[in-house]
Every structure is written in structure tokens, then in C-alpha cells.
Amino acid sequence: MFNYSDKHILITGGAKGIGREIARQFLVAGGQVSLVDRDEAALQQTVLDLAQGDQQIKGFVADISDQQEVEDTIRQVEQQAPIDVVINNAGICPIKSFMEIDADTWQQTLDVNLSGTFYVCQAVARYMIPRKRGVILNMSSKNGLDAELGHAHYNASKAGVILLTKTIAIELAHLGIRANAICPGYIRTPLNYEVDSPEFVQQFAERYVPIERVGKVQEIAPIFLFLASEGATYINGQTFVLDGGQLAGQKPWPTLLKAMYPSAPK
Template identity: 45%
Template sequence: MARFSSKVAFITGASRGIGKAIAERFAVEGAKVAIVSNSVEELNAVEQQFINEGYEILPLLADVSDSSQIERAVELTVSQWGRIDILANNAGIAWEEEFLDITDSNWRKMLDVNLNGMFYTAQRVSRQMVKQGGGTIINMSSTNGIVGEKNYAHYNASKGGIVLLTKTMALELGARNIRVNAVCPGYIQTPMSEAIDSAEFIEEYIRNKIPLGKVGTPADVAGAFAFLASDDAAFITGTTIVVDGGQLAF
């Protein structure tokens, strides 16, 4: 398919895991892809891979928690390709920490990346979309933004904030021809999840919490992003799509 052959996609956290899978999905379907990452090494590796595969990409080094860096990345993208049609607002961090032990600095770090960074990126890209007459934004939330989970108070708070940010953006931007939705993955096996959870934990989690009997993959989430960015979702805005193997059906 080449659904996005005339489109420019701006993807944060795009150098590994789910973000990389999203970037690959849009590139495979013909989009020009701006790949945003805060890791030079990972960005260089993805750049080389995508060039080898014949994709049209723009690698951008930026920390989403710094609004000036995001503004510069947006400017460079528009300078290169003239527009941004799709925002995959994906960058995020996570770690386990008991509520009573969360330090002020760790609380701020989590929200600076996961919520503030989501706002900075969405706002700066939205301003460009208004200028060009529209676009579509997909924010990365989580099932942790819908239900609670122990030892993730800061992460849960950030992801819950994204759900309401998405709805409010959709209300304000719909008249500007900008659709805004969120994706809420459940347990997706990524380098970040593997750094947190043991194999034994994952097996027990699947057995007790996931009706489909398996964890998700980054490609599963990338498919939801591609759908929401496509014309098949032309009348969908202000909602969340849950990608969790049935976990929240319990």
C-alpha cells in the first residue's frame, strides 16, 4: 500500500521500540518520515537502516522535554518538506517506583518527558498544521492512562493526562481540520519493557491478564497509528484506541 505517499510524518521517540515500528510503517506506506530521537547512536543506526531500505527520512536530534528543541525540529522538517501531515507523538519513558518512594525529581522527570513533551510537540506541530490547512495527530497514551497499576503513579498520571489532553485538543482543533486521537497500548514487548520485567513476570502476566494469550508487538501498535492517520479514520477524532489483547475486558 502507498496510502501516505504524499504525506510527511513527524515521529518522536522514533529510534527504537514502538516509535521505530511506527516510523517504519509510515515509511513502508510511502510517507516522508522525520525521525526524532534524543539518542545520537540510535538515531544514526535507524538513519542508516532506513536509507538502506530506500525510505525518504530526516533524522532529528531533539529532547521532547525542551520546547526549543522541538520547535527547531519542526522548523527543520517544514524547511525540508514544506509541511507536516501526521504527528505520531510517541516519545516516553517508564520505570517502576513505589508511590511513597517517588522523589520530586523523578516525578518531574516523568511528567517532563511524557506529558510536557507531548504538549510541546503537539502544540508546535498543530501550529504548522493550522497554517497548511489541517492534519492528523496521534498521541501515545497507555492502558495505564485508563486504569491504575501499582508502582507506576508518576507514569499513570502522565498517561492519564494524555487522554484528556487528546480530547481537549480534538475539541479545539476540529474546526481547523485537525483530527486528534490517542492510542493506549497494553503490554507491548519492547526494549523498555524488557529492561523492567523478568521473563517469569511476563509469563504470569500473559496467563492472568491477557485473553489473547500473548504480549503485543510494536508492529501491533504501529498498525493502530497507521489506521488513525489514514482516510479510513476520517470521521474519528477525540477518542482512544486500546491495543491490549483484551486486557481491559476483565
């Protein structure tokens, strides 16, 4: 469906979860993919797994919360080929109640999710501007638009990503660069495997998500391929929510739903 055979796509946090699936789908579409991740072992494994056939994929170890490391890494990535699309996907989500959040957790979350995204956007834009073309796609979250308990630091960081993206969109559009933000709901990935049991996930989906299940990485990646494509050249500064309808409105009370749809198939 998409053809990225002449494009170089940089994905941060591409060693696992959603970023890994985005990388896989861009590779299937013929793209040259560079992954940046701080988890060296996972990065090596992902590159090995995805580099089948003549797929062009390379991994770069870096911590996006370190501006100097970002500058050095982007220089190396650019040396492979000019970056056409940058996907700022790396993020962390330590869960703590508002009253338990210590200064380190607050700072670390902001450093990775918001400052890291800023560092990468600025470093890549420096190369995109003289070429007068480029696409920036920033991973926010449903939590960037709507508060979730236990996530004050994460919610704040992801809300920041949305406004950062909108500002880039209005400042760099005249230089041929588009920027958009993507806001997934609950997606099953290594980010939450360790903390949420399958029973918890099932109950969460039944309680909050109109589609009544959580999302899969395969359902998030395609929007990145679309937003970076020729079909999306007039889409700029927007925020896309992929959450099974969670933010559309309160999930109806099951008793009321049953009353209104008494003969609905099970």
C-alpha cells in the same frame, strides 16, 4: 494497503521500540518520515537500518521535554516538507512504588510524557492550522485509563495525554486537524527488556491478559496508519485500547474457564 507517498510523518521517540516500527510501516507505505529522538546513537542506527532502497527518512536529535529544543526542531522538520501527521510516541516509564517516587522522578516523567507531548502538539499545530489540515496521534497507555501499581507518575502522565488529546480534538477540529490517543497494553520493547525477564513476562500475560501473551510492536503500528488515513477522517477525540483484552474485564480464573470449556483444544 495504505498509500502515504505524498505525506510527511513526524514520529517522536522513533529510534526504538514501537516508534521505530511505526516509522518502518509508514516507510513501507511510501511516506516521508522524520524521527525525533534524544538517543543520538540509536537514532543514527535506526535511520541507517530503515533507509534502505529509496526510503525517505531523516533523524533529528532533540529532547522533547525542552520546549525551545522542540520549537527549533519542528522548524527544521517543517523545512524538509510540511508535516501532515505527527505521532507523539516518545515516553519514559521508571517504575517505583508510590511511596518511593521522589520529586525528580515525578517531574521528569511528567516533563517527558505530558509536557513533551504538549510542546510538540502545539509547535506542529502552529504549522498545520494555516494549512487547515493535519493529524495528531498521541501515545497514551492502558495505564492512562486504569491504574497499575508502581506507576503512579506514569499513570498520571498518560491519563493527562488522553485529556490533552481530547481538548486538542475539540478545539482544532474546525481547523481541519484531528487528534486521537492510542493506549497499548504490555508490548515487548527496549522500555521493558531491561527490567522484565522472559519468565516474568510469561507469568504476567497468563495472569492478566485474556489473549495470554504480551503484544508485539508489529501489532501496534497499524492503527497509526489507519488513524492517519482517508478511512479515518470522521474519527476525532477518541481513545483506542490495544491490550489483548486486559481492560475488557477481569481475566477469568483458569479453573472456571476449564470447567466451562472442558473439551477446549490445548
